[in-house]
Amino acid sequence: MNNNNTNNIYNSNNSKNNKGGSDSISMKVIARIRNDFPSKFGIPRQSGVVRELTGRIVFEPEYRNPDALRGIDGFDYLWLIWQFSEAVRDKWSPTVRPPILGGNTRMGVFATRSPFRPNAIGLSSVRLEGVELNTPEGPVLYVSGADLMDGTPIFDIKPYLAYADSHPEAAQGFRGEGWKRQLQVEIPDDLLAKVPEAKRAGLLGVLSNDPRPTYHDDEARIYGMPFGSQEIKFRVAKDKLIVVDVINF
Numbered sequence: 001m002n003n004n005n006t007n008n009i010y011n012s013n014n015s016k017n018n019k020g021g022s023d024s025i026s027m028k029v030i031a032r033i034r035n036d037f038p039s040k041f042g043i044p045r046q047s048g049v050v051r052e053l054t055g056r057i058v059f060e061p062e063y064r065n066p067d068a069l070r071g072i073d074g075f076d077y078l079w080l081i082w083q084f085s086e087a088v089r090d091k092w093s094p095t096v097r098p099p100i101l102g103g104n105t106r107m108g109v110f111a112t113r114s115p116f117r118p119n120a121i122g123l124s125s126v127r128l129e130g131v132e133l134n135t136p137e138g139p140v141l142y143v144s145g146a147d148l149m150d151g152t153p154i155f156d157i158k159p160y161l162a163y164a165d166s167h168p169e170a171a172q173g174f175r176g177e178g179w180k181r182q183l184q185v186e187i188p189d190d191l192l193a194k195v196p197e198a199k200r201a202g203l204l205g206v207l208s209n210d211p212r213p214t215y216h217d218d219e220a221r222i223y224g225m226p227f228g229s230q231e232i233k234f235r236v237a238k239d240k241l242i243v244v245d246v247i248n249f
Contacts, residue, residue: 029153031059033080036199036228037149040086042211045099046113047080047124048145050205054129054198057141057154064138073131077160078143080124083153087115099214100175111173124148125160181210183236187243194246195230203227207234207241 035055037043044050057080059068072078095106096114109117130142141157185207195203211225222244225232233245 027155028062029060029083030063030156031057031154033057033082033143033146033148033150033152033154035146035148035150036202038226040149042206042225042227043149044147044206044209047126047147049147049209050202051127051145052201052205053146054142054144054202055146055148057143057157058137059139061138066133066139069131069133069139069141072128072141072157072159075128075159077125078128078141079158079160079165080122080126080146080148080154081156081158082122082124082148083155084115084117084120084122085153086149087117088120089116092116092118098174103213103215107174121155122148125165183208183210183239183241185241185243191243191246194248196228199228203232207232207243210236210241212236 033055034057035053044053092109093116094109096109096112096116097103097106098112098114101107113122115122124147126143126146128141129144131139132142133139185204187204187207192200206225206227212223219235219237222233222235225234226249229249231247231249232243233247234241234243236242
């Protein structure tokens, strides 16, 4: 989520053709995503992991032109280029500690998808579920499978092309087979009934992927995860996540 009111993102060096350092550029925020994640806790670790999660892409006033979306409804998936706006730093490190390796092993930043990068830019593939051109907010894209926080600034949207973008045989380095911590979710019927029906599948998908930080393993700890207009309270015992309360904000 962006922490300021400007729709232009600049780096710290505004000079052009600076022979002694990096050139600077400006980027415009064209849209923001709206979904059920007001904080980082619980957001899926990669796009497409929880396909049941839905969200809306709402364009900034300057870009609310239906012509800019002409032909987009012919694609099943889109690439989103966006900013890790909660991870912007003045300095960067050449190595980071990927949570998938336990948070203790350092790898090169460019070999990871860490948000702590020289330029805090993210790339996500999302499914396009629908397009509505005339709403009070202007044209809106409905997507699923996003791994962005509510309000995240989006710099660009491009169509996903299977013939060029899909490489199922590709080596995955130290990521191996990806995220393996799948939990069985236990939620009493009376608590599940508090969650809007349209949001239940997405919530259960998030919980089953273990939203806790990778290094947490305290069976007595009660976690609170904001989701939409509710807080989901849960604990984890071995391979089971147990929802203990659902609180309306």
